[in-house]
Amino acid sequence: MKRPPTASELNLCLCHSCGLACDMSNEPHRCPRCDAPLHRRKTNSLARTWAYMLAALAFYVPANLLPVMNTTLLGDGADSTIMSGVLEFWEHGAWDIALIIFIASIAVPGVKFVALSLLLITVQRGSDWARKERSKLYRFVELIGYWSMLDVLVVALVAALVQFQALGTIEPRPGILFFGLVVVFTMLSAMSFDPRLIWEPPATKERTDVVTH
Amino acid sequence: MAHAAQFIICEHCDCVYEKVPLAKHQKTVCSRCAGVLQRYNGLTVQQRLALSITAAMLWLFANFYPVMSISMQGLKNSATLWDSVLALSQGPITFMAMVAAIAIIIAPAFQLMLLTWVLSFALAQRRAPGFKLAMRWLETLRPWSMLEVCLLGAMVAVFKLAGMLDVLPGIGLFALAALSLLLIRIAGRDVRDLWDLL
Numbered sequence: 348m349k350r351p352p353t354a355s356e357l358n359l360c361l362c363h364s365c366g367l368a369c370d371m372s373n374e375p376h377r378c379p380r381c382d383a384p385l386h387r388r389k390t391n392s393l394a395r396t397w398a399y400m401l402a403a404l405a406f407y408v409p410a411n412l413l414p415v416m417n418t419t420l421l422g423d424g425a426d427s428t429i430m431s432g433v434l435e436f437w438e439h440g441a442w443d444i445a446l447i448i449f450i451a452s453i454a455v456p457g458v459k460f461v462a463l464s465l466l467l468i469t470v471q472r473g474s475d476w477a478r479k480e481r482s483k484l485y486r487f488v489e490l491i492g493y494w495s496m497l498d499v500l501v502v503a504l505v506a507a508l509v510q511f512q513a514l515g516t517i518e519p520r521p522g523i524l525f526f527g528l529v530v531v532f533t534m535l536s537a538m539s540f541d542p543r544l545i546w547e548p549p550a551t552k553e554r555t556d557v558v559t560h
Numbered sequence: 561m562a563h564a565a566q567f568i569i570c571e572h573c574d575c576v577y578e579k580v581p582l583a584k585h586q587k588t589v590c591s592r593c594a595g596v597l598q599r600y601n602g603l604t605v606q607q608r609l610a611l612s613i614t615a616a617m618l619w620l621f622a623n624f625y626p627v628m629s630i631s632m633q634g635l636k637n638s639a640t641l642w643d644s645v646l647a648l649s650q651g652p653i654t655f656m657a658m659v660a661a662i663a664i665i666i667a668p669a670f671q672l673m674l675l676t677w678v679l680s681f682a683l684a685q686r687r688a689p690g691f692k693l694a695m696r697w698l699e700t701l702r703p704w705s706m707l708e709v710c711l712l713g714a715m716v717a718v719f720k721l722a723g724m725l726d727v728l729p730g731i732g733l734f735a736l737a738a739l740s741l742l743l744i745r746i747a748g749r750d751v752r753d754l755w756d757l758l
Contacts (some may be wrong), residue, residue: 351576351577351592352575352576353573354574355574356576359569360569361569361571361574363699364696364699365696365755366571366755368565368569380755381692382696436719436720439723444716444719447712448716451712478593479592479594482593482595483594485572486572493663493703493704494709494712496713498713500660500664500706500710500713500714501720503644503645503657504628504644504647504714504717505717505720506644506647506648507644508628508629508638508639508717509637511635514632515724518651519647519650519651519656521651523648523653523656524655524656527655528655531659542571542573542593543572545572545573546574546592
């Protein structure tokens with residue numbers, strides 16, 4: 348297949364901050380236009396992506412098991428987890444809201460774990476399988492990333508509103524901390540991954556700076 | 561070798577293309593990985609500045625007026641964005657309060673300040689003092705600004721509470737809705753055009 352030249356073949360490097368195609372013949376360390384640090388590839392991309400993702404995976408367990416909020420109405424207190432919140436909406440017939448929360452809080456992080464692992468493993472094996480689709484998958488992961496923050500913000504708003512001492516109060520519980528950490532770490536993980544690795548032929552992985560013009 | 565500034569590099573697969581002028585509704589797509597390279601943006605500097613100032617006003621409304629208020633057996637209560645950040649700050653989960661504060665208050669505020677600063681100078685065809693730093697921060701802040709998530713969160717909260725008590729959306733909620741849509745339009749990647757304009 349005929350393809351356009353790549354940046355390394357022309358001895359160029361993309362500045363991630365301003366989008367300038369920087370000439371690398373003098374090996375500059377910073378973008379001449381915006382002073383941001385230049386890297387041909389994100390530093391330690393694979394190790395960082397794995398590390399952030401595994402950290403997020405570890406937090407995903409308490410995030411789903413621990414209660415995220417406590418509702419006390421007229422003296423009766425009840426803890427609720429994310430899943431029990433979804434089920435409550437479902438049982439009351441609000442299937443649409445239940446679906447939104449389920450997708451944002453449980454499905455999106457799950458999809459991100461699977462997608463990032465798939466990307467990491469295929470890149471490490473130097474696979475050339477479905478490269479275009481994997482690129483699209485990465486863009487999808489980046490796009491859905493922060494929507495999981497939904498539940499944290501819902502709990503915050505609800506807890507700020509329902510403060511009627513004896514009649515009823517809602518308080519956040521530690522689950523929401525772990526849940527927020529899952530979101531932050533999966534975002535960091537997706538940011539550390541370098542999608543250009545998908546397109547790298549295995550042979551040239553070691554030599555990235557030999558092309559001269 | 562031709563001057564590097566006329567090239568555009570696909571950030572997803574490193575392919576190099578020459579920049580082309582775009583017409584309305586057009587975008588250029590990488591032929592190898594199908595990632596978007598350039599997208600048409602019809603806004604002039606003047607329009608962007610006007611929208612940034614509008615957004616700054618909306619930010620004030622969204623932050624100083626309650627997002628919603630509730631009533632239960634004669635008792636009333638209302639909450640602003642800041643109140644909900646404070647609600648998270650109690651107990652062992654203080655760290656989340658900081659993340660939430662950044663995501664829904666601080667990051668959008670900084671984005672708007674930087675945009676207004678950079679664009680007011682751009683109106684006079686000049687680079688603002690600290691232009692490079694401001695532009696780099698606009699890039700860094702973007703992924704952490706989550707107002708549209710906050711908007712959906714507020715709507716879910718309305719439904720969550722509507723079952724047990726009366727909920728009234730406040731001025732803050734409408735301002736939040738308008739602000740989150742505006743931010744998507746003005747704080748996106750298109751700000752990078754300024755590098756070429758100035």
